[in-house]
Amino acid sequence: MPIHNPVDAGPQIAVHAALDTAVHGVGVSTVCSETEVDAIAIAAIETYFGITEATLADFQAIPATGTMLVPELINDNNTGTTAMADAVDKYAEVDFGLPKVINQWRHYGYVNNNSDGEWKLQYMALLGGWVDWVTGIPTRAASWTELSVETEVITRYIRLVCTVTDSQVNDNQIQEFEVYHN
Numbered sequence: 690m691p692i693h694n695p696v697d698a699g700p701q702i703a704v705h706a707a708l709d710t711a712v713h714g715v716g717v718s719t720v721c722s723e724t725e726v727d728a729i730a731i732a733a734i735e736t737y738f739g740i741t742e743a744t745l746a747d748f749q750a751i752p753a754t755g756t757m758l759v760p761e762l763i764n765d766n767n768t769g770t771t772a773m774a775d776a777v778d779k780y781a782e783v784d785f786g787l788p789k790v791i792n793q794w795r796h797y798g799y800v801n802n803n804s805d806g807e808w809k810l811q812y813m814a815l816l817g818g819w820v821d822w823v824t825g826i827p828t829r830a831a832s833w834t835e836l837s838v839e840t841e842v843i844t845r846y847i848r849l850v851c852t853v854t855d856s857q858v859n860d861n862q863i864q865e866f867e868v869y870h871n
Contacts, residue, residue, distance in 0.1 A: 791869060
């Protein structure tokens with residue numbers, strides 16, 4: 690995924706270009722791929738700004754806010770409490786406090802969900818604006834999903850948004866959510 694907030698990665702690209710061409714199979718001063726440029730740019734941004742990988746503790750440090758009912762329950766480390774989105778576009782938003790690198794998520798559903806509702810995860814781009822990160826996340830009964838590894842992004846804010854209400858009682862209920870870096 691292209692970086693939305695590139696920092697001059699010239700020094701890192703120069704170091705990379707000076708690598709033994711036998712290893713890369715390309716000429717001197719040639720960058721192997723766009724993927725490598727993205728990786729070099731991400732590393733430069735992380736180093737320059739002191740950005741670190743998000744931990745579960747980072748995600749749980751600041752209670753969620755938003756338009757769903759009791760949004761702070763999605764990241765309270767308690768699968769016995771329930772937050773609820775009673776309409777499409779209701780959301781819970783978590784502020785990491787500082788920009789962090791994230792790449793995985795999982796959630797714990799509610800016992801009475803019919804698993805036919807949907808969520809999406811959005812992150813706030815560093816230059817502003819919400820970006821869909823993961824879409825079509827089904828509601829589920831009371832159990833954890835597997836950890837889902839996604840494209841790495843840098844963000845300060847992440848939010849869980851209801852996109853289709855579960856037919857159980859026309860709302861999406863969730864007992865816990867986690868977003869961090871593996």
